[in-house]
Amino acid sequence: MSDQFITLKIDKKKHIALIAHDGMKHSLIQWCEEHKEILQKHSLCGTGTTARMVSMKTGLSVKGYNSGPLGGDQQIGAQIVEGKVDIVIFFSDPLTAQPHDPDVKALLRIAQVYDIPIANNKATADFLITSKYMDEEYQHQVMDFQKNVAERAAKL
Helix, strand or coil: CCCCCCEEEEEEEEEEEECCCCHHHHHHHHHCCCCCHCCCCCEEEHHHHHHHHHHHHCCCHHHHHHHHCCCCCHHHHHHCCCCCCEEEECCCCCCCCCCCCCCCHHHHHHHHHHCCEEEECHHHHHHHCCHHHHHHHHEEEECCCCHHHHHHHHCC
């Protein structure tokens, strides 16, 4: 690929963020229970209430950040930028307005920028979690952000 891109690696052991809007938390918990055998092989984190509920109800170890409206979505986004989140499972509620919608959109955008797999519903999460890539290393190309910034700064 061109010198504008770099190769990033997602290790065999994935770092998975679990997020759910209030109306979808029980669906995410049920999904985690269904896929517990796979999930326990990986490192899990999540936004505040979701992380706590998943951990309590399934016994999975989930590192909790702030709740979404209190900056948790942004914390997960920062972890993506730092290369510390590989996959996002986000059961969003498409039928309920969310007061922190700009934060959610920022999280989705940063996941796209860093080419991070993201599932927004059960069907996509099922396909993702059962993918052959869950058990192996995966390499993908993203823009060389440092080079891009240096070139833009030189032009200004």
